[in-house]
Amino acid sequence: MSPGLDAARPDAGAAGQDEAEAARQLRDKIAAQFGRSLHIRTLDTGSCAVCEQEIRLLSAPHYDLHRLGFFLTPAPRHADLLLVTGPMVRAFEVAARKAYEAMPGPKVVVATGACALGGVYQPDPFVHGQVGAVLPVDVWIPGCPPSPLALLHGLSVAVGRLAEKTPGLTFVADGDGGGA
Amino acid sequence: MPLWFARGLRRGVVTTRYPARPDGSAASLPTPPAFRPRKLTRELVDRMIAVCPGPALRRRDDMLIFDAGACTACGRCAQAAPLAVRPSGEFELATTTRSALVKTIPILGDMR
Numbered sequence: 023m024s025p026g027l028d029a030a031r032p033d034a035g036a037a038g039q040d041e042a043e044a045a046r047q048l049r050d051k052i053a054a055q056f057g058r059s060l061h062i063r064t065l066d067t068g069s070c071a072v073c074e075q076e077i078r079l080l081s082a083p084h085y086d087l088h089r090l091g092f093f094l095t096p097a098p099r100h101a102d103l104l105l106v107t108g109p110m111v112r113a114f115e116v117a118a119r120k121a122y123e124a125m126p127g128p129k130v131v132v133a134t135g136a137c138a139l140g141g142v143y144q145p146d147p148f149v150h151g152q153v154g155a156v157l158p159v160d161v162w163i164p165g166c167p168p169s170p171l172a173l174l175h176g177l178s179v180a181v182g183r184l185a186e187k188t189p190g191l192t193f194v195a196d197g198d199g200g201g202a
Numbered sequence: 203m204p205l206w207f208a209r210g211l212r213r214g215v216v217t218t219r220y221p222a223r224p225d226g227s228a229a230s231l232p233t234p235p236a237f238r239p240r241k242l243t244r245e246l247v248d249r250m251i252a253v254c255p256g257p258a259l260r261r262r263d264d265m266l267i268f269d270a271g272a273c274t275a276c277g278r279c280a281q282a283a284p285l286a287v288r289p290s291g292e293f294e295l296a297t298t299t300r301s302a303l304v305k306t307i308p309i310l311g312d313m314r
Contacts, residue, residue, distance in 0.1 A: 089217035139300070141256045141272030154300070163296045164303060166274030169231050174220045176296030184220070188297040193268055193290055193305045195236040 050182075051128060059091045060181055063101035065121055068149065069108030072167040073135040077105065085170040092177055098124040103180060106157065109137040110150040118156055130180050133159045134173070136166040228293065232275040235268075236290035242266060243311035246286060250279040264309045270295055271303035286311075 064077055080087040081094065095101050098121045110118065122131065133153040136142050139162055140152035153159055163176035178184035210216035247266050251259045258273040259266065280287040297303055 090220055136256070136272060136274045139271040139303075141258060141269070141274060144257070159300070161296055161298055162271055162300050162303065164234075164271045164273065165293065165295065166276075169228075169293055171221075171225055171228060171231075172293045172295065175294040178220055179296045179298065186297045186302075187292070188270070188295050188302045189299070191270075191290075191292055191295075191305070192307075193234065193236050193270065193292075194307055195238045195288055195290075 048128065059093070060103055060177070061093050061095040061101050062103045062105050062177070063095055063098045063121065063125070064105045064107070065118060067106060067108035067114045067118055067138075067153065068111035069135060069137055073107035073137075076167045076170050076173060077107075077134075079170045080173060082170075085174060087174060087177070090174070090178070098122075099126070101125050101129070103130045103132060103177070104157070105132050105134055106138055106153045106159075107134045108153075109140075109143040110153050110156050112148060112150060115150070115156050118153075122157055130160045131157045132161045132163060132176060132180055134163045134176070135168055136164060138162075139164055141166070229291075231293050232277065233289045233291050233293050234270045234273040234275050234295070235277075235279055235287045236292075237266065237268070237307045238286050238288075239308045239310040241283070241286035241311055242307070242309045244309060246283050246311070247309055250282050250287070253278040253282045261309075264312070266307040266309055268305045268307055269303060270305065271300065 064074065066074060079085060098104070102125070104122060104125060106118070108114075122129070131153070133139055138153040140154070141164075143149045143151045145151040145155070150156055161176060161180040163172060165172050168176065175184060179186050244261070244264070247259070247261050251261060255276060255278065256272050256274060258269050259279065261267070277289075280289065295303065
């Protein structure tokens with residue numbers, strides 16, 4: 023288990039302790055089961071297709087995600103991980119739920135790109151604005167689009183091979199003090 | 203190809219992990235901004251919030267609240283305030299906690 027996934031959740035209060043512990047145990051289980059091979063189903067919920075472009079590049083020789091034991095599969099029945107892009111258009115809600123329910127457990131949902139994280143569209147009659155409104159998201163990968171490197175890092179975080187860096191970042195420029 | 207095959211046979215490993223080595227293309231990726239608190243003023247931050255196309259920037263009194271998850275790294279805030287903002291260079295931002303992407307940055311420019 024990577025140290026990053028064990029890091030205390032900053033948003034979890036005393037009441038959330040049991041839940042955080044349960045989440046940690048589930049992640050341990052997922053890391054044990056998906057440690058060597060993981061099948062990914064991509065799901066476009068209304069993205070502009072640039073995230074798909076970057077996902078497609080993962081199979082290219084330069085990034086070569088197959089070397090890490092990750093495989094893209096066309097069927098949710100064969101998938102361990104749902105890589106969701108787009109702002110979750112309301113017309114796609116039923117299909118998204120069906121794809122999620124068709125996957126065998128344990129399963130991981132990864133929200134990919136700024137749209138999926140709620141950074142581009144606000145909720146309105148046409149879009150939910152973020153994937154989390156419909157599916158239980160386990161890992162968030164920011165970026166517009168997330169580069170293939172960011173996606174590889176995100177997938178590695180999802181299976182517990184790499185530690186996440188985000189909790190340690192401040193987005194304060196070096197040499198300016200100020201703290202954060 | 204024969205070279206790779208021979209190398210694989212010699213080392214017993216034919217694949218590499220991620221990251222195998224620093225990637226040269228990473229330096230040219232657009233990345234979310236990093237802020238300089240001493241150069242930030244309330245007025246400047248409000249101007250940055252106005253040019254931000256998404257909900258990535260917010261202000262609560264003397265705090266700039268930056269949601270790196272909502273940031274598209276468009277660079278408009280850096281254009282509006284070139285002295286206070288520069289690219290952070292961070293792109294491996296995947297997290298298992300959504301709130302970990304929301305950062306609070308103090309606004310210290312008004313204090314002098």
